[in-house]
Amino acid sequence: MADKDEKTFWVGFDLGGTKMQATIFDAEFRPLGSKRAKTKGNEGAEAGVDRIIKLINEAQVEAGVTDKALSGLGIGCPGILDLDRGIMHLAPNLGWENIKLKDILEKALKCPAYVVNDVDAGVYGEYRFGAARDAHCALGVFPGTGIGGGCIYEDRILRGKTNSCMEIGHIQVMPGGPLCGCGRHGCLEAVASRLFIAASAAMAAYRGQAPHLLADGGTDVAAIRSGALSRAIEAGDEAIERIVRQAAKHIGTAVGSVANLLAPDIVVLGGGLVEAMPKLFVEEVREAAEKQALPSMAAGMKIVAAKLGDDATVAGAAAWARRSVEGNGRK
Amino acid sequence: MADKDEKTFWVGFDLGGTKMQATIFDAEFRPLGSKRAKTKGNEGAEAGVDRIIKLINEAQVEAGVTDKALSGLGIGCPGILDLDRGIMHLAPNLGWENIKLKDILEKALKCPAYVVNDVDAGVYGEYRFGAARDAHCALGVFPGTGIGGGCIYEDRILRGKTNSCMEIGHIQVMPGGPLCGCGRHGCLEAVASRLFIAASAAMAAYRGQAPHLLADGGTDVAAIRSGALSRAIEAGDEAIERIVRQAAKHIGTAVGSVANLLAPDIVVLGGGLVEAMPKLFVEEVREAAEKQALPSMAAGMKIVAAKLGDDATVAGAAAWARRSVEGNGRK
Numbered sequence: 301m302a303d304k305d306e307k308t309f310w311v312g313f314d315l316g317g318t319k320m321q322a323t324i325f326d327a328e329f330r331p332l333g334s335k336r337a338k339t340k341g342n343e344g345a346e347a348g349v350d351r352i353i354k355l356i357n358e359a360q361v362e363a364g365v366t367d368k369a370l371s372g373l374g375i376g377c378p379g380i381l382d383l384d385r386g387i388m389h390l391a392p393n394l395g396w397e398n399i400k401l402k403d404i405l406e407k408a409l410k411c412p413a414y415v416v417n418d419v420d421a422g423v424y425g426e427y428r429f430g431a432a433r434d435a436h437c438a439l440g441v442f443p444g445t446g447i448g449g450g451c452i453y454e455d456r457i458l459r460g461k462t463n464s465c466m467e468i469g470h471i472q473v474m475p476g477g478p479l480c481g482c483g484r485h486g487c488l489e490a491v492a493s494r495l496f497i498a499a500s501a502a503m504a505a506y507r508g509q510a511p512h513l514l515a516d517g518g519t520d521v522a523a524i525r526s527g528a529l530s531r532a533i534e535a536g537d538e539a540i541e542r543i544v545r546q547a548a549k550h551i552g553t554a555v556g557s558v559a560n561l562l563a564p565d566i567v568v569l570g571g572g573l574v575e576a577m578p579k580l581f582v583e584e585v586r587e588a589a590e591k592q593a594l595p596s597m598a599a600g601m602k603i604v605a606a607k608l609g610d611d612a613t614v615a616g617a618a619a620w621a622r623r624s625v626e627g628n629g630r631k
Numbered sequence: 632m633a634d635k636d637e638k639t640f641w642v643g644f645d646l647g648g649t650k651m652q653a654t655i656f657d658a659e660f661r662p663l664g665s666k667r668a669k670t671k672g673n674e675g676a677e678a679g680v681d682r683i684i685k686l687i688n689e690a691q692v693e694a695g696v697t698d699k700a701l702s703g704l705g706i707g708c709p710g711i712l713d714l715d716r717g718i719m720h721l722a723p724n725l726g727w728e729n730i731k732l733k734d735i736l737e738k739a740l741k742c743p744a745y746v747v748n749d750v751d752a753g754v755y756g757e758y759r760f761g762a763a764r765d766a767h768c769a770l771g772v773f774p775g776t777g778i779g780g781g782c783i784y785e786d787r788i789l790r791g792k793t794n795s796c797m798e799i800g801h802i803q804v805m806p807g808g809p810l811c812g813c814g815r816h817g818c819l820e821a822v823a824s825r826l827f828i829a830a831s832a833a834m835a836a837y838r839g840q841a842p843h844l845l846a847d848g849g850t851d852v853a854a855i856r857s858g859a860l861s862r863a864i865e866a867g868d869e870a871i872e873r874i875v876r877q878a879a880k881h882i883g884t885a886v887g888s889v890a891n892l893l894a895p896d897i898v899v900l901g902g903g904l905v906e907a908m909p910k911l912f913v914e915e916v917r918e919a920a921e922k923q924a925l926p927s928m929a930a931g932m933k934i935v936a937a938k939l940g941d942d943a944t945v946a947g948a949a950a951w952a953r954r955s956v957e958g959n960g961r962k
Contacts, residue, residue, distance in 0.1 A: 380927050436792040449892070458784070460894025461767040463927050471888035472923055474806060482925060557802035558892065561780070563791025594801055594813060596711050596794050 309365045311356055311373035311409070312618030314418065314610070315339065317393035322355040323614040324363035329429065333363030334614070341394030348396065353408045370411040372625045374617030375401060376421030382462050386415040414621045417464030418613055420457045422606075423450030423568065425616025430607035432566045439564040440606070441468055441585075442571035443551060446481060447489045451562060457620065469493065473554055488554045492547040494573050498524035500543045501532070509539035526576035533577070544577065548584035555585055555603070556592025563597050570606030578605040640696045642687055642704035642740070643949030645749065645941070646670065648724035653686040654945040655694035660760065664694030665945070672725030679727065684739045701742040703956045705948030706732060707752030713793050717746040745952045748795035749944055751788045753937075754781030754899065756947025761938035763897045770895040771937070772799055772886060772916075773902035774878075777812060778820045782893060788951065800824065804885055819885045823878040825904050829855035831874045832863070840870035857907035864908070875908065879915035886916055886934070887923025894928050901937030909936040 308327040314320060316339060323334040335358045341348060356373070360366070379391030386402020405413040416424075423432070423440030432438035435452065442448040449468030451458040459465055469489035470482055477486025478496065490496060498521045505514040512535035517528035532540045555567055567589070574581045586603040593601065606612060639658040645651060647670060654665040666689045672679060687704070691697065710722030717733020736744040747755075754763070754771030763769035766783065773779040780799030782789040790796055800820035801813055808817025809827065821827060829852045836845040843866035848859035863871045886898055898920070905912045917934040924932065937943060 451892075453784075453789070454787075456785075458893070460928065461896050461931055463894065465892060465894035465928070467891040467925060467928070470891040470923075470925055471802075472804065472884055475804070475884075484923060553803055553806070560798040560801040561782075561796060561889065561892065562789070563794065563796035565792050592801075592803055592815060594798060597791065597796070597798070600792055 306369055307371045309363070309369045310371055310618040310622055311359070311411075312614030312616070312621075313352065313356065313373065313375040314421070314613035314617065315352065315375055315377045316418070317341065317378060320352065320355060321610065321614055322352075322359040323611070323618070324359050324365050325615070325618045329615060329619060331611075332365065333359040333361070335359040335362065339394065341391070341396060345394075345396040345399050348394065349399065349401070349404055353405070356409065367410050370409055372411050372621040373405055373409055373413040374416055374421065374619070374621030374624075375405065375413065376416050376418035376613040376617045377401065378418050380463055381415055381417060383415060383417075383459060383464065384462065386413060388415065412621070412625055414617075414624050416457065416617055416620050417450070419448035420450040420459070420464055420466070421616040421620060422570065422612040423616065424452055424457055424620050425608055425612035425614070426568045426570070426606050427452040427616075428619045429615050430568075430612060431604045432568045435564070435566045437562055437564040438566050438568060439555070439558060439562060440568045440570065441551060441555060442569075443493055443547075443573050444571045445493060445495050447493050447551070448571070451564070453562070455623075468554060468558060471554055471557070473550055488550060492550040492554075494526060495521065497529065497544055497547050497573070501529060501540050504537075504539040504543065510537040512537045513540055526572040529573075530576040533580075544580060545584050548581050549588045551581075552585035552588025553592045556589040556598075559589060559593040559597045559601055563600070565600050565602065567601065567603045568606050569603065570612070574605055575609065581605070637700055638702045640694070640700045641702055641949040641953055642690070642742075643945030643947070643952075644683065644687065644704065644706040645752070645944035645948065646683065646706055646708045647749070648672065648709060651683065651686060652941065652945055653683075653690040654942070654949070655690050655696050656946070656949045660946060660950060662942075663696065664690040664692070666690040666693065670725065672722070672727060676725075676727040676730050679725065680730065680732070680735055684736070687740065698741050701740055703742050703952040704736055704740060704744040705747055705752065705950070705952030705955075706736065706744065707747050707749035707944040707948045708732065709749050711794055712746055712748060714746060714748075714790060714795065715793065717744060719746065743952070743956055745948075745955050747788065747948055747951050748781065750779035751781040751790070751795055751797070752947040752951060753901065753943040754947065755783055755788055755951050756939055756943035756945070757899045757901070757937050758783040758947075759950045760946050761899075761943060762935045763899045766895070766897045768893055768895040769897050769899060770886070770889060770893060771899045771901065772882060773900075774824055774882060774904050775902045776824060776826050778824050778882070779902075782895070784893070786954075799885060799889060802885055802888070804881055819881060823881040823885075825857060826852065828860065828874055828878050828904070832860060832871050835868075835870040835874065841868040843868045844871055857903040860904075861907040864911075872911075875911060876915050879912050880919045883916035883919025884923045887920040887929075890920060890924040890928045890932055894931070896931050896933065898932065898934045899937050900934065901943070905936055906940065912936070
């Protein structure tokens, strides 16, 4: 192993709405130290940024890696970002606004810092180390409270001029459909997110169509998590299975439409819902996607579950930082 | 001007379903000679390829440019292509199969040849010389018999691993909607192409809702072209205007969905329909796209009509050939 004072170590950070994670990687992207903590966004941005730096420092101690040995840092963030300037313009989940994350972290850790969209970082992680290695084009779809998306194209994270893109949750799939969190109607997210599934499941439970879910998760939309849905299906709540399969089908049709645009060679499905029911999701998404994709697009396209779970984001963020520092040399 | 024997000239070729065009460009992409002819795909691929070479030679004569002076050739083609190997696997409109265009043209003209999707070539032309210059991401949408799409991202044509992509005509916009040419239901093309507009207009004419169209274009779907639609609207056929606006709205919503994926800074609308009614199309597409796009995506996005008309494809194909020969040096 390299001397821990040499500049060969990379920090990956995952800034989530509820929890955050810092991991120190060596030059081969082996994790040497990793720490998690609650984000506590509501304590304000200043306190939050201090907590981020503290968590990185703790991970450094665990890894035995000094500031001097850090080559760079990548941080996966939610919200609206200025990617080049590393500013978090707005993160509604955290209640933070206009945080110059890049500048603050570079000053604190004395190494280059790169701000990345959190879903993009996760998809880049799967592309470099997980389920989508060496794809020409890897599309990631992560159904959760919303539905996140990311795309790695020829070793680049596809992005807008300043902010990230690939908001697959907000393509319209059902004109005149249910209200979406963005204020529009019939977005993919509005008919296939975990939140919509939970709401549909709560209705089924209330109507008496899902006795197991009613006993286990009740009818509170906020309380019906992926695990409860999965257990209800296992226990025989057919209505819940139909609801989840229907949502997965919508995701699959949307993936098929996006495949007609981007011709991904691999589509990675991740997030809590998919982790709880990987077989069901991969099956339904694959079937619907292959139906909607043109034969020339469907031919080369694999659909798989993510492999790295929560670690995808830190690994992807760190690897993206390295790619940004060193350029496209690796390919 | 450079000596016409020096290698500083580029060929752009547009191989269309009904007509084809060869243009010789100098190093500043000024057209020096240009020839058009009917494609006559039904005379077979061998005769067709001979006609392509003959047309290029005629354009060379007009330009006074010998084979020795050609640096490269780009050819925009319909159908399913192998972009790297330059093979036209299948072009249903021409009835051609497995034509090794790259090899044949390189042998005949003694310069490197590049096969590009025709719509991609047109969008690249608009990006280099027309309505979308210097965009970070330019999305092109060309409604015609079908609806073609292309995307230039960071000076690259977005493509699949082997074939082209960006088939915006085949994203699903209306589940359970009308039958599409691809065999699916509710694709954008099935509710917004010129063919669908013509069919809807024919129904309106038949029902007596569009007297001017009935007098001018009749009720034959094949005979109702963009000009007849435009004239009927001018003359006061309100039903036709509503049909065309509705189609443009569908295109706009789809563009808004795609904007949420790719965050284009410019969207170029082209093709015969848009050329016949640029104001109507740009207006409706813009309004619907801005409604569907997230605010962060809509903020930086312009929607404009194409500028180069039919010349976009030859210019884009020639410029793409040069970019392929010389690499990314220009940016």
